[in-house]
Amino acid sequence: xxxxxxxxxxxxxxxxxxRRRALVAAASEAFAQQGYAAAxxxxxxxxxxxxxxxxxxxxxxxxEILDHVVDDAxxxxxxxxxxxxxxxxxGSAEEFLAxxxxxxxxVFAVVDAEPDVLCLxxxxxxxxxxxxxxxxxxxxxxxxxxxxxxxxxxxxxxFLRADLDTHAVAAQALYLLVPGLxxxxxxxxxxxxxxRYRRGVVELLARGIAPAA
Numbered sequence: 693x694x695x696x697x698x699x700x701x702x703x704x705x706x707x708x709x710x711r712r713r714a715l716v717a718a719a720s721e722a723f724a725q726q727g728y729a730a731a732x733x734x735x736x737x738x739x740x741x742x743x744x745x746x747x748x749x750x751x752x753x754x755x756e757i758l759d760h761v762v763d764d765a766x767x768x769x770x771x772x773x774x775x776x777x778x779x780x781x782x783g784s785a786e787e788f789l790a791x792x793x794x795x796x797x798x799v800f801a802v803v804d805a806e807p808d809v810l811c812l813x814x815x816x817x818x819x820x821x822x823x824x825x826x827x828x829x830x831x832x833x834x835x836x837x838x839x840x841x842x843x844x845x846x847x848x849x850x851f852l853r854a855d856l857d858t859h860a861v862a863a864q865a866l867y868l869l870v871p872g873l874x875x876x877x878x879x880x881x882x883x884x885x886x887x888r889y890r891r892g893v894v895e896l897l898a899r900g901i902a903p904a905a
Contacts, residue, residue, distance in 0.1 A: 712750045712760075714740055719754075720761045724808030728758065728816050755820075759827065762817055765809050766831045773798045774835070780842035785851045785902055788842070792865070793894050799869060800886060803876045811877050814870070836862045843901070852901045861900060868893050 718739035722731040733747050733754055740746065751757045773795055774780070782788040803810050818825045839862035846852035872889045875881035881889060 708750070711746070715747060715750055716757060716760045716764055719757045720765065720809065720812075723758065723761060723816075724806075724812045728754075728812070728820065758817070758820070758824070762813065762824070762827060765813055766828075769802055769810075769813075770831075770835065772802050774838065777838050777841075780838060781845055782842070783849070783851070785846065785898070788846055788852070788901075789894050789898050792897060793890060796869065796890050796893060799873070800876060800890075803873055807877050810873065814873065814877070832866065836866060839865060846901070851903070853903050856901060861897075865893070865897055868896070 715736060719731075719736045721739060722735045725731075726735060731754075736754075736757070737747055747757075751760075780791065782791055813828065817828060836859065840858040843852060843856060843858035843862060847854060847856050847858065872881055872886070872893075876886070
């Protein structure tokens with residue numbers, strides 16, 4: 693016997709994708725505000741005022757949607773801090789350090805705007821499982837590679853030390869920000885204290901990358 697035809701219009705792929713994005717945004721809000729462990733699928737659906745079955749039409753589990761939440765948060769962070777990787781190209785050590793200071797300011801601005809999301813990325817996701825930790829480390833490695841490439845340009849152009857380990861310095865520069873970001877999330881690094889922190893990171897980097905006199 694021929695299979696019975698389904699009534700109604702076929703599913704709209706664009707509508708389905710819109711719903712998936714809305715669920716990811718709702719999950720991001722729920723996880724950031726309540727914590728991943730405490731937030732449930734009902735909390736995600738409640739933010740969209742949708743039935744419990746809505747979630748399972750698009751995602752299999754809370755853990756699956758977390759991957760999308762993290763990917764979205766990383767993409768927005770990178771787009772806010774480094775919208776154009778070509779902007780990392782500079783012509784002198786002074787220009788490079790000024791750019792570093794500007795990028796640090798952008799990072800802090802993102803933390804000010806979305807402290808809960810950064811708290812989720814920095815404090816919660818690495819304790820979930822090895823796959824999630826690897827996901828975050830890969831994202832950090834991508835940013836490290838972009839900074840290392842900019843350092844390599846400076847070495848090639850002669851305004852940075854010829855013996856500079858560009859990848860190691862890029863990684864160290866990123867990790868220098870972590871204590872400041874954690875303090876900012878907790879509301880403890882504002883005003884002059886933040887300015888001093890930024891200057892300290894830039895000055896420490898300057899001492900390590902400048903050519904020998």
